Amino acid sequence: MRLRPLAALSAAAVSALLLAGCASGEAAPSPSGTAAANLCDAAAASGSASDSVKVSGDVGEAAEATFDTPIAPEDLEVTVLDEGDGEAVEAGEFISYAMTAYNGETGEPLATVGYEPGELLPSQLAADTIQGQVFGCGHVGKRVVAAFPATESAGSEVYVLDLLGTVPTAASGDAQEPVAGMPTVKLADDGAPSITIPEGDAPTETEIATLKQGDGYEIKKGDYALIQYTGVRWSNGETFDSTWDGGAPIAYPTTNYVAGFQKALEGQKVGSQVLVVIPPAEGYGEGTINEEDLKGETIVFVVDILGGQAAATGTE
Structure with missing residues (x-):
């Protein structure tokens, strides 16, 4: 009966917004230590590209981002805009998140997804996933801006991502x-x-x-x-x-x-x-x-x- 693990679906879902294409080949290394330390260490560093993005709007709502184009980081860069003041998240937990995506070469918006029910599945937070790289460790309510480098299959892109909450692994009704x-x-x-x-x-x-x-x-x-x-x-x-x-x-x-x-x-x-x-x-x-x-x-x-x-x- 088992058909597909969550990780495979998450990659497919996110690729609809080109996130998987941008991060192709950019998997974080697997650092040693505890699971929590791995998650903290997995977070991509900030850089001049991600730092240059100006973002307006409240966490939990669609963001508006502006930046000089083209934006062309050599590696994934992530700048934390808000650390969040909710519960701390841990590796292995399932999270709900949302994001607004922009074309890094033109600045044009690509899509906003995850702020309405039924737009994105929860995803398991781990050091070796894209979500682990952009959110790292932290708290619910965290907002980051991520600048993805161009690859052979996609141009550079900019994402503003919100960590909305954690999701139980059993029915809660x-x-x-x-x-x-x-x-x-x-x-x-x-x-x-x-x-x-x-x-x-x-x-x-x-x-x-x-x-x-x-x-x-x-x-x-x-x-x-x-x-x-x-x-x-x-x-x-x-x-x-x-x-x-x-x-x-x-x-x-x-x-x-x-x-x-x-x-x-x-x-x-x-x-x-x-x-x-x-x-x-x-x-x-x-x-x-x-x-x-x-x-x-x-x-x-x-x-x-x-x-x-x-x-x-x-x-x-």
Whole structure:
């Protein structure tokens, strides 16, 4: 069931704004020491190019930047405009962020993204990512200006980026009453679910129950959804796949999942936790059941929806 790690999607999403193209080949080194120190050390240094950018507007809102053109740094340069006064962020946390991008050769704006729900997925903060290079360590509310050098595939660019917050790795919505006759779910301290199958025959149609009701962006057909999930077989209750075991959420368009799983995502809001029972007709079809094959199986998932990105925002 696992299709794609978050890192791959983040690169695809950001490349829609040319950020990945600008940073191509500019990965930060992996310094030694603790994870926190790595994140601090990963932050790119300021320089004359990034220092020259004048920015107006409040953190958390789209910025306006002006600078003399062309701007042509030899390496990525990052100037901190506001250190932020929110909670400190740590390596491995998922962050929400937003940015305004400019053409470094002409000064023309390219795009503003992330300030409205559904525009950017949360991203894991790490020393070896672009987000790690531009934000480093610090606090929620941090604003930086980043000047990216030209590459073979893109010209120089300037970004103003805001670190908006951290994102939980388990659904944070309001608990709902369980639905009689459906599997029961118990959550570990970290949010990982265990699923108990009820007695009786499996349903013949897909059944969906909302275990936690979120209030974030509503996932639509084709959108990317950042999720955690655990899947078990109705026949014996055994887990066949779980992102909780893999250590990180995944993200992929809703249309890339089996029909029953797609139904469980679409129309749900970020922050929700969903229980879905999927018969073979909307799962993996009919066939022989064996250790590796899910054909013929009724399958049960608990899905935590952590983020969403409108289909038009991300590209493969």
